[in-house]
Amino acid sequence: MGTRWRVEFTAIDPFNPDEAVWKVGVEHALLESIQRYHHESKQMALIAADFVFKNTDAIYRGRDRPNTTENFVYTGFPPTVRRKSGVEVPADKRMIFAVFVRENGNVACWEWRKKSDTDLRRPDGIEGEAIWRA
Amino acid sequence: MASVEDYLSENPIAGPFQPYCIWSRADDTLTAHFTGEEFYSERLTAHVTIFRSMSTDDIIGCRIKGVSEITQDTPNRIDVQKDNRRLSVVFEAVRETEASPEVAESFDELGRLATAANLETVEC
Numbered sequence: 001m002g003t004r005w006r007v008e009f010t011a012i013d014p015f016n017p018d019e020a021v022w023k024v025g026v027e028h029a030l031l032e033s034i035q036r037y038h039h040e041s042k043q044m045a046l047i048a049a050d051f052v053f054k055n056t057d058a059i060y061r062g063r064d065r066p067n068t069t070e071n072f073v074y075t076g077f078p079p080t081v082r083r084k085s086g087v088e089v090p091a092d093k094r095m096i097f098a099v100f101v102r103e104n105g106n107v108a109c110w111e112w113r114k115k116s117d118t119d120l121r122r123p124d125g126i127e128g129e130a131i132w133r134a
Numbered sequence: 135m136a137s138v139e140d141y142l143s144e145n146p147i148a149g150p151f152q153p154y155c156i157w158s159r160a161d162d163t164l165t166a167h168f169t170g171e172e173f174y175s176e177r178l179t180a181h182v183t184i185f186r187s188m189s190t191d192d193i194i195g196c197r198i199k200g201v202s203e204i205t206q207d208t209p210n211r212i213d214v215q216k217d218n219r220r221l222s223v224v225f226e227a228v229r230e231t232e233a234s235p236e237v238a239e240s241f242d243e244l245g246r247l248a249t250a251a252n253l254e255t256v257e258c
Contacts, residue, residue, distance in 0.1 A: 003135075006135065006136065006141065007135065007137070007141045008135040008136070009138075025135065031145075033156050035145060035147070036154075037151065037153075037154040037167070038150055038151045038152060039151060039154075039167060039170055040147040040151065040170060041171060041173070042167075042170075043142065043145075043147055044142070045172075046138045046141070046142065047138060047142070050138040092188060095174055108161065109165075109197070111173070111175045111185075112172075112174040112188070113174055113175055113176070114174060114176070124176070125176070125177030125183075
C-alpha cells in the first residue's frame with residue numbers, strides 16, 4: 001500500500017492511539033502538481049506537517065460532509081515557518097496547523113487555520129470529535 | 135518513499151509560481167491557487183473552503199468539495215470530469231447553489247481572480 005506515497009510520515013494510530021503508530025503519506029500526483037506549478041509555500045509547509053505528526057496536539061475524527069467517508073485531522077503548533085532560503089520565521093500565534101488524513105492513510109491536505117474562538121486547541125471549522133489529545 | 139527533509143532537498147522548487155486549478159476525481163474536489171503566498175484556510179460551508187493570504191487576509195484560492203454534487207442540478211450541467219471547463223464557470227455554479235451571502239461575496243472575488251487568470255481545471 002505504501003508504495004503509492006512519495007513522502008511518508010509516522011503518525012499516531014487513530015484506531016489505537018496509546019499503543020500503535022500508523023504509516024501515512026502523500027501521493028505522487030499531489031506532490032507532482034505542487035512541483036509543476038512551483039507552489040513553494042505549499043511544498044515547504046510539508047515541514048509543518050512533519051512537525052505535527054511528530055508533535056501531535058490532538059486528533060479529530062470527522063467527515064468532509066454528511067454521508068462522506070471519515071477522515072482524521074491531526075493538529076499541532078509548529079513554532080516556525082521555514083522558507084525556501086532556509087530562513088525560519090515565527091509562526092502566526094493566531095494559527096494552528098492541521099493535516100487531513102483519509103482512512104486509507106492518504107494525506108489529503110495540510111494547512112494553517114485560525115484557532116477556534118471557543119477552543120484554542122481546535123482549528124476553526126473542525127467540528128468532529130476529539131479522539132485523542134496530548 | 136522519502137522523508138520530508140530528503141524530498142525537499144531532492145526536489146527544490148525551480149521557478150516562479152503559476153496559478154493553477156486541480157480537479158481530483160478520487161476526492162471529487164477542486165482546488166485553485168491564484169498566488170503562491172503563504173496562506174491559511176477558512177471554511178465557509180460544508181462544500182467551500184477559501185484560502186487567505188497570511189500577510190494580507192486577501193482571498194487567494196479555494197477548495198470546493200463535492201463538485202459533482204454541486205453542479206449536477208445546475209441549468210447548464212457542468213461535468214468537470216469530462217470537460218475541463220473554465221474555472222469561472224464552475225465558480226458561478228457554486229455561487230448559485232450556496233445561499234450564504236458570505237459565500238456569494240467570496241465567490242464574486244474568486245470569479246474575478248479566475249477570469250483574470252483564465253485557468254482551466256487539470257485532473258490530478
